Amino acid sequence: xxxxxxxxxxxxxxxxxxxxxxxxxxxxxxxxxxxxxxxxxxxxxxxxxxxxxxxxxxxxxxxxxxxxxxxxxxxxxxxxxxxxxxxxxxxxxxxxxxxxxxxxxxxxxxxxxxxxxxxxxxxxxxxxxxxxxxxxxxxxxxxxxxxxxxxxxxxxxxxxxxxxxxxxxxxxxxxxxxxxxxxxxxxxxxxxxxxxxxxxxxxxxxxxxxxxxxxxxxxxxxxxxxxxxxxxxxx
Numbered sequence: 001x002x003x004x005x006x007x008x009x010x011x012x013x014x015x016x017x018x019x020x021x022x023x024x025x026x027x028x029x030x031x032x033x034x035x036x037x038x039x040x041x042x043x044x045x046x047x048x049x050x051x052x053x054x055x056x057x058x059x060x061x062x063x064x065x066x067x068x069x070x071x072x073x074x075x076x077x078x079x080x081x082x083x084x085x086x087x088x089x090x091x092x093x094x095x096x097x098x099x100x101x102x103x104x105x106x107x108x109x110x111x112x113x114x115x116x117x118x119x120x121x122x123x124x125x126x127x128x129x130x131x132x133x134x135x136x137x138x139x140x141x142x143x144x145x146x147x148x149x150x151x152x153x154x155x156x157x158x159x160x161x162x163x164x165x166x167x168x169x170x171x172x173x174x175x176x177x178x179x180x181x182x183x184x185x186x187x188x189x190x191x192x193x194x195x196x197x198x199x200x201x202x203x204x205x206x207x208x209x210x211x212x213x214x215x216x217x218x219x220x221x222x223x224x225x226x227x228x229x230x231x232x233x234x235x
Contacts, residue, residue, distance in 0.1 A: 013226075016219045024212040027205070034205040035074065038098035038198040039090055047190055049076075049091035049103030056107035056184045057085075065110050069093075076102050078109040080124065085110060097191065101199030104185050105206075108177035119172045130166040133159040141224060145231055157221075157228050164217040167210070174210050178203040 047055075050067050057065050070076075070086040078085050085106045091099040112120045141156025143149075182200055185191045191199055 013219070013223045016222070017216075020212070020215045020219050024209075024216060027208040027212040031074075031202075031205040031209055034202050035090075035098050035102070038101070038202050039094065039096045041097045041195075041198060042095050043097050043100055043191055043195050045190065046095040047100055048093050048095050049087050049099035050093065051095075052100040052185065052190050053085050053087065053103040053107040055188055055190060056104055056181070057110060059184065059188060060111050060114065062110055062114055067092075074102070076106050078106045078113075080110075080113050083110075097195050097198040098202045100185065100190060100195075101181065101202045102206075104181035104190070104199070105177050105203055107184070108180035109173075111180055112173065112177060117173075117176065119169055119176070123166065123169045123173055126162065126166055126169075130162055133162040137163065138224070141228065145227070150232060153228050153231060157224050160221060160224055164214070164221045167214040167217045170210055171214060174207055178207060 050069075053067050057063070057067075064083060066082075066084040068084055068086050069092040070088055072088050073090060075088045076086065076091050085103070087103055087106070091102050109120070113124075137156050137159035139156070140159060141153050144151070144153030144156055178200075181203065182196065185199060186196055
């Protein structure tokens, strides 16, 4: 997509980035407000987040996966290296609809690894490269432009493309983990009726943050491609 400049400002980039930025802000506010809302609703079985995660893990034969408490807010995650689910302050011992939903989602990731779910295997295989690319791609691109070394600038662009690809692969991983979570909570009787609906809203709001991250990465990728292309035409 060719860029349109006005007064030295890339208007095309702004027209794309402003809506994405607004969507990102909305998504982050939505996940916080939705979680806070349903973290005040106790579930009928008084099941904590740790209880829900343990239930799902055991039902899938993952007795070796540990569950630990971690400080922070919504810092919940599954660590495949140590086979441990770490649940945050508001989730680990909280018997609420939101806590159960979030914990079940993380248990869903553990099940994905156990079943060798293809997208999560692909994502895991490029984590190290993505971390490097996220830190250095733009610097490499800019150095290439400053030194008029076209190949260096293009390497920087393709490294950032890895970041965008990682965000793309993350979407099916996260949506699938949420689907697994909702199915497990329903079949296991952990939540029912309105409780299931509340958990689904929490996970749905969280999913939008990953959509926002992908859109932001794609817009940035288009911006970098425009810069590299313009530099190539001037050579």
